[in-house]
Amino acid sequence: MHPRNFYRxxxxxxxxxxxxxxxxxxxxxxxNHPNKIIDFKDQAAQRCLTEALLHRDFNLKMxxxxxxxxxxxxxxxxxxxxxxxxxxxxxxxKEQNAEVMVHGVDIGTGSSAIYPLLACTLEKSWNFVVSEIxxxxxxxxxxxILANELNDRIRVIQPGASxxxxxxxxxxxxxxxxxxxxNPPFYGSIQEVIQSAEAKQYGPNAVCTGAxxxxxxxxGESTFVAEMVKESLVVRERCRWFTSMLGKLSSVAEIxxxxxxxxxxxxxxxxxxxxxxxxxxxxxxxxxxxLPDSISxxxxxxxxISKCIPAHNTIKQPVLSASKESLxxxxxxxxxxxxxxFFKSIHNRTTYDMDVDTEPNASADFLVFAQEDTWSRSARxxxxxxxxxxxxxxxxxxxxxxxxxxSDLVHSSRMACSIHVLQPPANDSVVPPSNPALTESxxxxxxxxxxxxMEFNWRQGRDRDLFASxxxxxxxxxx
Numbered sequence: 001m002h003p004r005n006f007y008r009x010x011x012x013x014x015x016x017x018x019x020x021x022x023x024x025x026x027x028x029x030x031x032n033h034p035n036k037i038i039d040f041k042d043q044a045a046q047r048c049l050t051e052a053l054l055h056r057d058f059n060l061k062m063x064x065x066x067x068x069x070x071x072x073x074x075x076x077x078x079x080x081x082x083x084x085x086x087x088x089x090x091x092x093x094k095e096q097n098a099e100v101m102v103h104g105v106d107i108g109t110g111s112s113a114i115y116p117l118l119a120c121t122l123e124k125s126w127n128f129v130v131s132e133i134x135x136x137x138x139x140x141x142x143x144x145i146l147a148n149e150l151n152d153r154i155r156v157i158q159p160g161a162s163x164x165x166x167x168x169x170x171x172x173x174x175x176x177x178x179x180x181x182x183n184p185p186f187y188g189s190i191q192e193v194i195q196s197a198e199a200k201q202y203g204p205n206a207v208c209t210g211a212x213x214x215x216x217x218x219x220g221e222s223t224f225v226a227e228m229v230k231e232s233l234v235v236r237e238r239c240r241w242f243t244s245m246l247g248k249l250s251s252v253a254e255i256x257x258x259x260x261x262x263x264x265x266x267x268x269x270x271x272x273x274x275x276x277x278x279x280x281x282x283x284x285x286x287x288x289x290x291l292p293d294s295i296s297x298x299x300x301x302x303x304x305i306s307k308c309i310p311a312h313n314t315i316k317q318p319v320l321s322a323s324k325e326s327l328x329x330x331x332x333x334x335x336x337x338x339x340x341x342f343f344k345s346i347h348n349r350t351t352y353d354m355d356v357d358t359e360p361n362a363s364a365d366f367l368v369f370a371q372e373d374t375w376s377r378s379a380r381x382x383x384x385x386x387x388x389x390x391x392x393x394x395x396x397x398x399x400x401x402x403x404x405x406x407s408d409l410v411h412s413s414r415m416a417c418s419i420h421v422l423q424p425p426a427n428d429s430v431v432p433p434s435n436p437a438l439t440e441s442x443x444x445x446x447x448x449x450x451x452x453x454m455e456f457n458w459r460q461g462r463d464r465d466l467f468a469s470x471x472x473x474x475x476x477x478x479x
Contacts (some may be wrong), residue, residue: 001408002078002082023048050073060118061148065137067136068111073114080122087179089291102126105129105131106130107166107181108132108182117145126153133161163435165182169239178240182225184217184225184244189190204413222248222251222255228242229243229255229264233262241268241284242283244282247282268282268291280305284390288460289460293457297309315468317456317471318454324423327452335368338375343366365420371414375473415467417456421453454474
């Protein structure tokens with residue numbers, strides 16, 4: 001489950017029923033459970049539970065038709081929180097607390113329209129164009145959006161049978177979006193639905209409330225998402241991130257193979273576990289925005305899925321220092337010595353904290369922009385060959401030079417990365433200093449050192465080797 005999902009703790013159904021009295025009608029005392037719960041195989045109880053959670057925790061009104069899918073809130077919240085991370089990390093240049101409108105697309109929003117309703121409640125700057133092909137679900141989605149007075153931020157369109165899946169991106173070629181999201185039908189036929197239920201040893205834990213139009217599509221979910229990938233090859237950078245949920249582990253490998261066959265190397269994967277339910281999210285982009293491993297890769301992936309995991313965008317390097325301040329001073333000095341490099345120090349993270357155990361202000365952050373490799377030995381040799389023989393002046397400007405403004409350097413850069421100086425764990429062992437330059441003090445006494453970590457995150461660019469070379473150079477200099 002996503003670390004910010006507050007349903008990580010078990011739901012107290014009695015407390016929830018106090019906040020939403022209609023739920024009291026469905027509370028039962030199970031023989032093997034000390035507290036009251038609901039019967040998850042009762043469709044009406046499931047719908048009332050979803051309504052109760054949305055009412056208490058998000059102040060949302062929800063009307064769920066009895067013949068359509070009842071969306072579990074914790075599972076849906078996982079996807080929205082991950083998208084928050086994706087967009088926040090993509091906006092790494094945005095000033096903290098700056099409000100920038102974010103435009104999303106929800107493909108097949110369903111009768112509840114739960115994804116855009118949750119997202120717009122959590123993010124006041126987000127708005128949506130959502131599609132729904134089923135007439136009954138289309139009408140229900142509109143009712144739920146109107147009931148929550150979000151019709152000025154969520155617009156529902158109804159595609160035709162032959163319309164593109166990504167129809168909102170084809171309606172106005174001048175409009176760009178920040179992301180798409182989709183929870184496609186899992187199954188390719190009704191037989192697959194039956195086989196899936198029979199494969200569960202003790203039967204399903206909850207009753208299936210989905211209608212056939214919500215659960216079945218020709219070829220199943222992998223064929224559906226494959227068509228989305230095909231359509232995305234047309235609109236490309238008019239959307240920063242295309243994403244979709246997947247319900248089958250086998251679908252992940254199939255979609256990643258489609259990425260590779262279409263030379264899409266900028267893709268991301270996430271895994272969400274809710275009780276005994278496991279889901280995956282996949283995303284891809286034609287931009288040069290790169291996301292940290294905490295968002296783009298599944299940690300501790302099992303062998304079945306490990307071959308699908310994208311390449312690392314995060315490199316961590318341990319370093320010894322007497323203090324964070326002396327380490328940052330040394331790092332600043334090294335960055336300042338590199339020609340044709342621009343960097344700036346930032347004191348607050350511009351992304352959501354991925355590590356729930358990280359203390360506030362536990363990192364000192366730098367943003368670094370490079371137009372080319374000017375740090376390696378071969379690059380320095382090339383620079384020396386370009387010395388102006390008449391004046392001895394280097395034709396490459398220093399990072400503090402006036403030939404180009406900082407804005408020019410940032411916008412023309414071929415590589416952007418962030419460097420986070422992470423505090424050592426509490427009570428970390430004290431070791432002798434390996435680099436006196438990092439522990440030098442005014443007194444003659446040598447200061448003991450601590451284990452810090454430099455975390456490099458590739459933020460933008462298409463040349464992975466350039467990012468890796470830069471990280472290697474800084475790590476060597478800091479030893």
